[in-house]
Amino acid sequence: MSxxxxxxxxxxxxxxxxxxxxxxxxxxxxxxxxxxxxxxxxYIDKEGGVDIDDCxxxxxxxxxxxxxxxxxxxxxxxxxxxxxLGRSLKKDKHxxxxxxxxxxxxxxxxxxxxxxxEGTLKAFDEKTVTITVNGEDKTYNRTDLADVRLAxxx
Numbered sequence: 001m002s003x004x005x006x007x008x009x010x011x012x013x014x015x016x017x018x019x020x021x022x023x024x025x026x027x028x029x030x031x032x033x034x035x036x037x038x039x040x041x042x043y044i045d046k047e048g049g050v051d052i053d054d055c056x057x058x059x060x061x062x063x064x065x066x067x068x069x070x071x072x073x074x075x076x077x078x079x080x081x082x083x084x085l086g087r088s089l090k091k092d093k094h095x096x097x098x099x100x101x102x103x104x105x106x107x108x109x110x111x112x113x114x115x116x117x118e119g120t121l122k123a124f125d126e127k128t129v130t131i132t133v134n135g136e137d138k139t140y141n142r143t144d145l146a147d148v149r150l151a152x153x154x
Contacts, residue, residue, distance in 0.1 A: 004031040007072050011040060013061070014065045015058070019044060022061075024054050027083045028090060030066045039077040040066075043083040073101060074111060089148040093123040102151035107144050 001009070008029045019026050027043040044050050044058055059080040066078065089103065091093050098121050105117040119131030119138065129148060130139040 003022060007031045007040065010043065010069070010071055011062075013065065014069060015042060015062055018058055018061045018065065022054060024050055024058065027087070031072075038074045039096070039141050040072065040076045040078050042080045044080060044089075047084060048100065050082045052085075055082070074117075086149050086152045089121075089150070092124070092126075095121065095129070095148075098150060099123070102153070104147075104149050104151050105129070105140065106143055106147040107140075108146045109144075112142065 008031050012029045015026050015029070018026055023150055024044045024046045027045045030041045032039050042058065042062060044054060044055070059074065059078065062080065063078055066072065089098055103121045107115050117131065117133065117138065119133035121132040122132045122137060127142055128139050129142055129145065130137055
């Protein structure tokens with residue numbers, strides 16, 4: 001497991017009792033470098049959405065736990081936030097909750113002449129994602145997908 005994935009897993013483990021105590025759930029954790037800075041991002045969610053107070057409470061408690069555990073070697077910036085309306089679907093639990101929702105797919109390389117597709121999420125498994133487009137089901141390999149996000153309708 002890469003250093004970043006190890007940090008993400010350990011952070012998620014530390015975060016479980018914190019989020020449980022505050023009535024929110026862990027949506028995702030990512031450890032990424034942007035420019036010269038490392039970011040440890042914890043995304044939280046709950047029915048009806050999270051607010052700034054939820055994010056602040058989790059951030060303070062998680063920061064303390066991270067300081068105690070002290071397993072991240074690099075200097076980093078901790079951010080705790082909502083995954084947002086156009087959230088990425090990365091884990092099976094994200095896909096499961098989003099069945100029947102409109103999604104946007106981005107491919108690593110063009111498929112059927114396009115690097116994007118939109119439709120309603122119908123099904124998924126460990127290898128594929130199926131969407132319905134104009135009444136027709138289309139199945140894509142997960143390895144071809146650069147990103148899957150909930151579509152935002154305005």
